Amino acid sequence: MAHLRQVLLCCLLSGAAWATAGPTAIAVHGGAGTLTRDSITPEQEHAYLKILNAAVQQGHERLQNGATGSEVVREVIRLMEDSPLFNAGHGAVLTWNSEHELDASIMLGQSLAAGAVAGVTRVKNPIDAAYAVLASSPHVLLSGAGADQFAEQQGLRMVENRYFSTPRRVEALEIFRSHNRENKPQNVDEKFGTVGVVVLDSAGNLAAGTSTGGMTGKRWGRIGDSPLIGAGTYANNRSCAVSATGHGEFFIRWQVASDICARVRYQGLDLLTAANQVIHDELGSAGGDGGVIAIDPKGNVAMVFNTEGMYRASINSDGKKVVSIFRDKNNSNNDGQDLSDG
Amino acid sequence: MAHLRQVLLCCLLSGAAWATAGPTAIAVHGGAGTLTRDSITPEQEHAYLKILNAAVQQGHERLQNGATGSEVVREVIRLMEDSPLFNAGHGAVLTWNSEHELDASIMLGQSLAAGAVAGVTRVKNPIDAAYAVLASSPHVLLSGAGADQFAEQQGLRMVENRYFSTPRRVEALEIFRSHNRENKPQNVDEKFGTVGVVVLDSAGNLAAGTSTGGMTGKRWGRIGDSPLIGAGTYANNRSCAVSATGHGEFFIRWQVASDICARVRYQGLDLLTAANQVIHDELGSAGGDGGVIAIDPKGNVAMVFNTEGMYRASINSDGKKVVSIFRDKNNSNNDGQDLSDG
Numbered sequence: 242m243a244h245l246r247q248v249l250l251c252c253l254l255s256g257a258a259w260a261t262a263g264p265t266a267i268a269v270h271g272g273a274g275t276l277t278r279d280s281i282t283p284e285q286e287h288a289y290l291k292i293l294n295a296a297v298q299q300g301h302e303r304l305q306n307g308a309t310g311s312e313v314v315r316e317v318i319r320l321m322e323d324s325p326l327f328n329a330g331h332g333a334v335l336t337w338n339s340e341h342e343l344d345a346s347i348m349l350g351q352s353l354a355a356g357a358v359a360g361v362t363r364v365k366n367p368i369d370a371a372y373a374v375l376a377s378s379p380h381v382l383l384s385g386a387g388a389d390q391f392a393e394q395q396g397l398r399m400v401e402n403r404y405f406s407t408p409r410r411v412e413a414l415e416i417f418r419s420h421n422r423e424n425k426p427q428n429v430d431e432k433f434g435t436v437g438v439v440v441l442d443s444a445g446n447l448a449a450g451t452s453t454g455g456m457t458g459k460r461w462g463r464i465g466d467s468p469l470i471g472a473g474t475y476a477n478n479r480s481c482a483v484s485a486t487g488h489g490e491f492f493i494r495w496q497v498a499s500d501i502c503a504r505v506r507y508q509g510l511d512l513l514t515a516a517n518q519v520i521h522d523e524l525g526s527a528g529g530d531g532g533v534i535a536i537d538p539k540g541n542v543a544m545v546f547n548t549e550g551m552y553r554a555s556i557n558s559d560g561k562k563v564v565s566i567f568r569d570k571n572n573s574n575n576d577g578q579d580l581s582d583g
Numbered sequence: 584m585a586h587l588r589q590v591l592l593c594c595l596l597s598g599a600a601w602a603t604a605g606p607t608a609i610a611v612h613g614g615a616g617t618l619t620r621d622s623i624t625p626e627q628e629h630a631y632l633k634i635l636n637a638a639v640q641q642g643h644e645r646l647q648n649g650a651t652g653s654e655v656v657r658e659v660i661r662l663m664e665d666s667p668l669f670n671a672g673h674g675a676v677l678t679w680n681s682e683h684e685l686d687a688s689i690m691l692g693q694s695l696a697a698g699a700v701a702g703v704t705r706v707k708n709p710i711d712a713a714y715a716v717l718a719s720s721p722h723v724l725l726s727g728a729g730a731d732q733f734a735e736q737q738g739l740r741m742v743e744n745r746y747f748s749t750p751r752r753v754e755a756l757e758i759f760r761s762h763n764r765e766n767k768p769q770n771v772d773e774k775f776g777t778v779g780v781v782v783l784d785s786a787g788n789l790a791a792g793t794s795t796g797g798m799t800g801k802r803w804g805r806i807g808d809s810p811l812i813g814a815g816t817y818a819n820n821r822s823c824a825v826s827a828t829g830h831g832e833f834f835i836r837w838q839v840a841s842d843i844c845a846r847v848r849y850q851g852l853d854l855l856t857a858a859n860q861v862i863h864d865e866l867g868s869a870g871g872d873g874g875v876i877a878i879d880p881k882g883n884v885a886m887v888f889n890t891e892g893m894y895r896a897s898i899n900s901d902g903k904k905v906v907s908i909f910r911d912k913n914n915s916n917n918d919g920q921d922l923s924d925g
Contacts, residue, residue, distance in 0.1 A: 258924040278914075348836075353836040353837065354825040354836070355835065355836050355867075356736045359726060360726060360727070360804075361831035378803070379832065380803070380805045380832055381831075381832045381835045381836060382805070382806040382807075382811075382835065383803045383804050383805055383806070384701065384702060384726050384727065384804035385702070385726065385727045385804040386804065387802060387805070388803055388804050400609045404808045407862040417775060423654070425830030460729060461720070461722070461729035461730055462702075462725050462726035462727040462728065462729030462730050463722045463724070463725055463730060464701070464724040464725070464726050464727070465724075469724075469811060469812075469813075470811075470814070470835050470836065470838070471811075471814065471835075471841060472812070472813065475838075478606070489723075490721065490722055490723045493697065493723045493724065493812050493813075494690075494695040494696070494697050494723060494812065495695065496812070496813045496817075496838075496841045499813060499838045500840060500841070500845070503841075503845035503849060504849060507845060507846060507849035507850045527695075538590075540650075576727070579912050
């Protein structure tokens with residue numbers, strides 16, 4: 242009997258271990274835009290590939306070690322917010338009034354729990370403020386000075402607004418203003434640079450998060466798609482998890498993130514087909530530029546964009562890694578080449 | 584030949600008239616909650632039925648005379664914003680700081696054009712500010728002081744914040760604060776009272792709009808579902824138009840407005856079945872209280888809620904009018920009795 246109990250206990254334990262060690266997968270993006278090989282230097286390309294690779298690698302290792310989707314989404318987004326390379330956290334673009342107003346959101350696919358902040362100016366890591374809304378308030382979306390106040394009450398690290406500034410973004414605002422005075426078209430890439438993460442954790446739960454500084458020269462308290470559940474961020478274990486980047490107003494009107502998941506859930510489409518339909522057929526034909534990363538409960542990953550490029554990286558449930566920036570001419574699925582060891 | 588030309592011209596003219604005189608339909612709501620016959624006086628009931636009837640009647644006549652969905656949504660919502668009976672415009676609830684912060688949105692089903700404002704404090708009719716964002720800005724959602732500034736620049740009528748106050752809402756905030764001090768549960772109905780309109784116009788276009796003061800005692804710049812496209816408001820000629828009212832955080836997480844339309848579009852469900860699934864099966868089982876009004880391109884109307892009642896009225900494409908408050912025990916579809924002549 243003692244032996245039988247041991248065997249049973251062993252089976253139960255290994256069952257438990259097995260149950261918490263399902264397949265894992267992760268995808269990250271750092272914005273989409275008119276990115277071509279001519280538009281950035283080899284040094285810039287290397288710097289982006291390096292941090293994209295580090296982000297996806299670190300997130301994947303944490304998932305393999307049993308970290309939850311919620312933890313990994315926040316850790317990886319913090320890493321990208323802290324980098325000056327992306328339009329999120331440190332390195333965010335400047336508003337019309339030469340300030341930074343940051344947006345972020347997170348959603349968990351098991352519970353549909355969600356939290357978001359719009360227009361925060363003093364939280365070092367807006368993704369942590371979004372999670373605090375999810376975990377410690379009855380609300381989903383807080384905005385402006387009230388959201389900063391809430392984050393401070395929650396004990397999050399606060400900074401001066403100028404912490405987010407970088408010379409590159411100051412220059413971009415000057416160019417924006419000069420184009421505005423002369424009625425010249427703006428560099429559309431200044432709309433982009435949002436960061437996002439989607440994961441499947443080892444417990445089988447999906448999660449998604451997005452963080453951004455919004456558009457250079459934005460005003461009137463403009464809120465884009467990044468903090469809006471269903472537009473820039475969505476996660477539902479029944480279908481998929483999505484984080485978007487691009488011309489936010491189109492992503493709101495087309496409900497990009499939740500529409501991809503609705504097509505998966507209600508039409509039974511595979512993830513890539515659903516993402517291609519929404520990004521190319523719907524948004525593309527309407528003139529809405531941008532892209533998404535998406536993941537499904539089996540660990541399939543889709544990284545789809547209708548721009549020249551999208552900073553992106555992924556490791557799917559088969560362990561296949563992609564780290565890429567430009568569009569691969571031979572790959573209509575936009576999921577690029579494996580440049581991780583390049 | 585002259586006669587033939589006359590006949591042809593006549594046919595063309597009547598054809599044109601016919602083309603712009605398709606079926607029309609409209610539904611309005613003034614909020615959902617624990618409304619029972621015992622909870623309001625006969626005088627209150629009469630006052631609500633009277634304005635609901637006036638709203639739906641006026642909107643329907645305008646639609647019959649060829650007004651666009653966009654015009655009728657704004658006209659009818661203005662009427663309800665100007666009434667002290669609803670939690671929108673004059674009569675809105677008070678925030679934690681004894682102020683009014685108003686949200687509104689509008690969406691047009693033909694173009695998916697959308698506009699919204701969150702947390703405005705000085706625009707007399709927030710629905711007009713939402714429409715100005717749609718019509719006169721490159722954005723979809725503006726917030727806070729910036730949104731007020733934009734509205735003022737657009738020439739909209741501005742008021743002092745106290746214009747929105749009524750004795751009833753001042754008292755509600757006092758009760759809220761006293762319950763808060765004593766850790767007593769809040770009266771959930773103070774979450775509700777949002778107004779909304781959905782229409783099918785004679786050109787075959789759907790439109791939806793929603794306006795609210797949000798939740799009594801809200802703070803930290805909380806934004807609910809009403810100004811969020813896909814959550815509180817959605818319109819798409821391919822599927823349906825929806826305006827929601829209820830516990831906003833649930834409506835955001837469940838993407839109530841766009842999910843109903845996704846089920847219509849992708850699963851081929853009829854409007855009422857789709858609305859019932861989302862409001863009863865999804866939201867109801869999760870504890871999310873509230874309801875929706877919805878309309879499809881054929882002029883079918885669904886008014887569905889999982890609360891005790893919802894202030895509502897509709898005239899569908901067959902001309903059938905419903906004006907109602909309470910749940911009709913004999914009617915699982917929640918579309919009430921015809922009380923319009925009561």
